[in-house]
Amino acid sequence: MGRLLPLSFFFFFFFAFLQVFSLVNGRNISRPSFTPVKRDLYHSSGDLMEEIKALVGRHPDRLTMKTIRTGNKGYYAEILVVTYARGRREIDNSSKFRILLSFGQHGRELITSELALRLLSILSEEQSLPNMDPINLNNTLEKLVIKVVPMENLNGRKLVEAGDFCERRNGRGVDLNRNWSVDWGKKEKDYDPYEENPGTAPFSEPETQIMRKLSESFDPHIWINVHSGMEAMFMPYDHRNTTPDGLASHIMRSMLEDLNHLHCQDRCVVGSGGGSVGYLAHGTATDYMYDIVKVPMAFTFEIYGDGEASPKDCFRMFNPVDLTSFNRVLSDWSAAFFTVFETGLHQLNGIHSKASMTNLDKLVSIDEYLDGYLMGRSSRYGKKIEVIDVGMQEIRTYFRLFLLSSVLLMFMFCSRLSKSKCSRPIVSAIPL
Numbered sequence: 553m554g555r556l557l558p559l560s561f562f563f564f565f566f567f568a569f570l571q572v573f574s575l576v577n578g579r580n581i582s583r584p585s586f587t588p589v590k591r592d593l594y595h596s597s598g599d600l601m602e603e604i605k606a607l608v609g610r611h612p613d614r615l616t617m618k619t620i621r622t623g624n625k626g627y628y629a630e631i632l633v634v635t636y637a638r639g640r641r642e643i644d645n646s647s648k649f650r651i652l653l654s655f656g657q658h659g660r661e662l663i664t665s666e667l668a669l670r671l672l673s674i675l676s677e678e679q680s681l682p683n684m685d686p687i688n689l690n691n692t693l694e695k696l697v698i699k700v701v702p703m704e705n706l707n708g709r710k711l712v713e714a715g716d717f718c719e720r721r722n723g724r725g726v727d728l729n730r731n732w733s734v735d736w737g738k739k740e741k742d743y744d745p746y747e748e749n750p751g752t753a754p755f756s757e758p759e760t761q762i763m764r765k766l767s768e769s770f771d772p773h774i775w776i777n778v779h780s781g782m783e784a785m786f787m788p789y790d791h792r793n794t795t796p797d798g799l800a801s802h803i804m805r806s807m808l809e810d811l812n813h814l815h816c817q818d819r820c821v822v823g824s825g826g827g828s829v830g831y832l833a834h835g836t837a838t839d840y841m842y843d844i845v846k847v848p849m850a851f852t853f854e855i856y857g858d859g860e861a862s863p864k865d866c867f868r869m870f871n872p873v874d875l876t877s878f879n880r881v882l883s884d885w886s887a888a889f890f891t892v893f894e895t896g897l898h899q900l901n902g903i904h905s906k907a908s909m910t911n912l913d914k915l916v917s918i919d920e921y922l923d924g925y926l927m928g929r930s931s932r933y934g935k936k937i938e939v940i941d942v943g944m945q946e947i948r949t950y951f952r953l954f955l956l957s958s959v960l961l962m963f964m965f966c967s968r969l970s971k972s973k974c975s976r977p978i979v980s981a982i983p984l
């Protein structure tokens with residue numbers, strides 16, 4: 553007995569320790585640490601693309617598609633773009649409201665491409681959206697052209713399907729949401745090349761080149777970059793912890809707050825990407841869309857995240873793994889997208905000048921500014937803006953002369969003062 557007592561104490565504490573450990577790290581003990589791709593819920597990339605192509609084939613009256621291919625240094629990428637437009641023979645698409653949606657920019661976020669398929673199925677009326685007035689919906693859809701990129705990062709996605717469940721970058725290790733030119737290449741203290749490699753230069757990657765061309769030629773009014781990892785609705789900026797000034801920012805924020813209430817039960821984080829996600833992101837697509845392409849409503853939606861998943865269990869962290877959550881995510885976010893189409897159209901209808909929507913503190917040349925805001929916008933805002941075209945050349949010339957003389961005056965003024973007072977600090981693109 554004398555010997556058994558300490559032994560039984562030992563076993564008691566040993567099992568008690570195991571119990572506590574299994575409670576704390578429940579996932580590690582009760583199930584394997586890596587969840588494989590749930591094939592019963594998710595399409596393979598090949599099947600998903602085939603399904604989308606078949607869908608387009610069944611609805612030539614409203615869906616068309618195009619595959620864009622490009623490459624450099626022996627690396628090639630292709631992106632399928634599906635366009636939804638009704639009655640396109642009668643009405644010129646450039647007079648419609650244009651929406652550009654991208655899914656699957658990060659390989660491991662499989663759920664986003666499933667949402668792309670669901671949206672296209674609803675747009676083609678093969679699936680329906682509950683609680684949505686069909687007459688209202690039809691009226692909205694008639695006025696829209698929607699371009700959907702169901703899988704921006706096909707090469708990265710294939711790596712995930714081959715077993716690299718944590719891969720978010722493209723087929724040669726570049727993060728496609730860090731490869732754009734706004735604030736490109738800046739690295740935070742906690743920079744992890746596995747996650748955020750920005751590439752060798754802005755637009756070094758074929759995928760980003762394709763998306764840039766697409767956005768600049770399509771010139772959308774609404775851009776949504778669809779991701780997963782958390783539940784959030786972000787607006788610019790990703791590279792700063794602030795949102796832009798002005799009316800555009802105000803409209804975007806109030807739209808997101810309404811969406812959060814309507815479709816996310818107020819669970820979603822709403823605000824600037826940089827201010828809300830917990831880190832600043834440099835060289836992102838949404839910042840480029842807002843700052844350079846001048847898309848008045850530029851968003852990043854994060855549609856699902858399991859915050860309790862083990863950090864290495866990427867499939868589970870970024871994608872729902874049971875049928876109920878899978879269906880809930882797809883139906884909630886489809887509904888959210890259709891609300892965006894409707895309210896976005898409504899909001900933008902009332903605004904005819906983009907100049908009032910964006911802050912003027914932007915790093916664009918005066919030519920870009922005038923071209924972008926006043927000349928190039930004539931197609932977007934119809935005849936109302938065409939009046940401004942008359943005499944535009946003269947205004948531009950006067951404006952340039954005014955700027956030039958201001959610069960000269962400034963230069964003369966500065967040269968009389970000490971250098972330290974007038975010269976601005978040169979900020980390096982890449983901090984220490």
Ligand SMILES: [Zn+2]
Binds near residue numbers: 779781
């Ligand atoms: Zn992502």
